[in-house]
Amino acid sequence: MGGPLLELVGLSTHYVSARGTRVTRAVEDVSLTLEAGQTLGIVGESGSGKTTLALSILRLLPPGARIVSGQLRFDGEDLLTKSPREMRHIRGKRIAMILQDPMASLNPLFTIGDQVSEPIRVHEHASRRSAWDRARNLLKSVRIAAPERRVREYPHEMSGGMRQRVVGAIAISCEPRLLIADEPTTSLDVTIQAQYLKLLRDLQREHGLALIFITHNLGIVARMCDTVAVMYAGRIVESGPVRQIFDAPAHPYTRALLESIPRLTEVDARLTAIDGQPPDPAALPEGCAFHPRCLKALDRCRVQAPPRFSVGAQHTAACWLSEGAPLA
Amino acid sequence: MPLLEARNLTKYFPMKRGLFGGDAGAVRAVDDISFAIEPGQTLGVVGESGCGKTTTAKLILRLETPTAGEIRFDGRVLAELDGGALRAYRRSVQAVFQDPFASLDPRMRVGEIIAEPLVTNERLPKEAVQKRIGHLLDVVGLPSRSASLFPHEFSGGQRQRIAIARALALSPRIVVLDEPVSALDVSIRAQILNLLRDLQRELGLAYLFIAHDLAAVAHMSHVIAVMYLGKIVEIGEARSIAQDPRHPYTKALFSAALPSHPDERREEIILPGEVPSPVNPPAGCRFHPRCPSVMDRCHTDIPGLEASNGRRVACHLYPAGS
Numbered sequence: 001m002g003g004p005l006l007e008l009v010g011l012s013t014h015y016v017s018a019r020g021t022r023v024t025r026a027v028e029d030v031s032l033t034l035e036a037g038q039t040l041g042i043v044g045e046s047g048s049g050k051t052t053l054a055l056s057i058l059r060l061l062p063p064g065a066r067i068v069s070g071q072l073r074f075d076g077e078d079l080l081t082k083s084p085r086e087m088r089h090i091r092g093k094r095i096a097m098i099l100q101d102p103m104a105s106l107n108p109l110f111t112i113g114d115q116v117s118e119p120i121r122v123h124e125h126a127s128r129r130s131a132w133d134r135a136r137n138l139l140k141s142v143r144i145a146a147p148e149r150r151v152r153e154y155p156h157e158m159s160g161g162m163r164q165r166v167v168g169a170i171a172i173s174c175e176p177r178l179l180i181a182d183e184p185t186t187s188l189d190v191t192i193q194a195q196y197l198k199l200l201r202d203l204q205r206e207h208g209l210a211l212i213f214i215t216h217n218l219g220i221v222a223r224m225c226d227t228v229a230v231m232y233a234g235r236i237v238e239s240g241p242v243r244q245i246f247d248a249p250a251h252p253y254t255r256a257l258l259e260s261i262p263r264l265t266e267v268d269a270r271l272t273a274i275d276g277q278p279p280d281p282a283a284l285p286e287g288c289a290f291h292p293r294c295l296k297a298l299d300r301c302r303v304q305a306p307p308r309f310s311v312g313a314q315h316t317a318a319c320w321l322s323e324g325a326p327l328a
Numbered sequence: 329m330p331l332l333e334a335r336n337l338t339k340y341f342p343m344k345r346g347l348f349g350g351d352a353g354a355v356r357a358v359d360d361i362s363f364a365i366e367p368g369q370t371l372g373v374v375g376e377s378g379c380g381k382t383t384t385a386k387l388i389l390r391l392e393t394p395t396a397g398e399i400r401f402d403g404r405v406l407a408e409l410d411g412g413a414l415r416a417y418r419r420s421v422q423a424v425f426q427d428p429f430a431s432l433d434p435r436m437r438v439g440e441i442i443a444e445p446l447v448t449n450e451r452l453p454k455e456a457v458q459k460r461i462g463h464l465l466d467v468v469g470l471p472s473r474s475a476s477l478f479p480h481e482f483s484g485g486q487r488q489r490i491a492i493a494r495a496l497a498l499s500p501r502i503v504v505l506d507e508p509v510s511a512l513d514v515s516i517r518a519q520i521l522n523l524l525r526d527l528q529r530e531l532g533l534a535y536l537f538i539a540h541d542l543a544a545v546a547h548m549s550h551v552i553a554v555m556y557l558g559k560i561v562e563i564g565e566a567r568s569i570a571q572d573p574r575h576p577y578t579k580a581l582f583s584a585a586l587p588s589h590p591d592e593r594r595e596e597i598i599l600p601g602e603v604p605s606p607v608n609p610p611a612g613c614r615f616h617p618r619c620p621s622v623m624d625r626c627h628t629d630i631p632g633l634e635a636s637n638g639r640r641v642a643c644h645l646y647p648a649g650s
Contacts, residue, residue, distance in 0.1 A: 045515060190542065191376060191580055191599045195598055219585075219586025222592070260518035261543070263547075263588040267570060273522050274518070278513060293515075
């Protein structure tokens, strides 16, 4: 089937308080596409809506959160019309997710073998024996030594890096088309992070996976991703091919973020700090949410949120400074 | 003369076995390390979990006492200080920790938090304390009305400014910074790193800067010490270590640092395995089981930290005088 693997059009997810009086626009009017086998980075700070966006794709939102508008298509199917039962067949089988803290995603009471084989038994109705055989192979494919012994161990018997590999093995157990990784290496040491990122890249190549990295770290985007979407206060403020965004960022927020990061290659340069702090998602400023921190804010930025302009091939920016470019 | 010097500093944590506390060996958290911090300069310490960097900070803060070796401050041996000299040392050495949500008492007003070290250490009249609080808030870039607010009314970056103000209250000469920006949002980190650099220049502060973000350490430090399993494996001028690491571990560590641009290609060195337990560290060079350049003698001979081209490296690839 032609078309992108994943397509979001104008997706909005809001949190509504119990009495319906307060609405938090966690994700607002997000459009993006991801082709099969490609890697997309979703970058943002805490409260930018990046995790809510990931949970919206999986339709795993907490109570109180609701997708209020937009479209969500995966592999040509409309995910928003699926029943909870149908979604359960998609999650874990066709779309899998890796979370930040491997200890929280593993059950301390079950063996590694039980947990790696569970999705295979649930989704493919495999026998215990054949599922465990697959589990051993999966552990081998995530480069865990002595998988015959490891399948009988419990999560506490493993290091953080090894646990995160087990989580990776569970994620790929049913050969998903799309893997969403939410800050998967934040709790890992630098050299273990390098091992894990390489592993994810190898798995992607071997299985033709599409990857979404949810991260606050532009370094991960630079190393891993083909395209990137920068989120601020629930909206995508800039998106496009990674190289283009790093070379010619069009949105002042993206530019400021890139300049605020210390680089090993130029250790003496003074960092350009962004004044102020990210806004409270429950009380966003009028107009463009970034305008109170923006050095280039115009009068209209204070009153009118900018649309997305097309500033290059596949490259969009939601900023009035790009006005004149065609609308995306 | 260095402001602070560690000579053969060692800290073992003994382990007990079972109910009757039989001896079960020791965790060799810091094992015979030596370094110096010059006045007004920053020593950055990098290394992964279990390398001993936080224990080193605790030894300097006198939150732990060394098993062997010594720390000298202003030329005087720390273990020999008593009474007034020890109090003076405690005033001269302050700390800022990673999590400003945990390090500030939620029931105290910001003014009280900043004034507490002054009240306990110096008998200043109330007006002088108030004046000093106002000055410290100004130095860290917070409005003076912050003094009457509580910590929860501030964001993470502002709380870290409060923690810095508290650390500066006693006019210290050295501040231990243990992961001071890693709990902060990306757009806030540069604000705090810039503030720390400005304060260093204006007040002549020395820093011991601990962080896992290598680029941030390289940015902040004059000298970098790389630690692995309780040992310093390489120490030298920050820029030359960042741009031309020598020890195979330092090489792997810096090659694992994430790029700042998609075209920035570094030699990719993926180390096998993980850091072994510091309870029973490998014989010989502690890095040898993971080292891509391992030689026979590395299994048995512990390499000394030898001078090599303007820095010191503990590796048999770089014999003394090379």
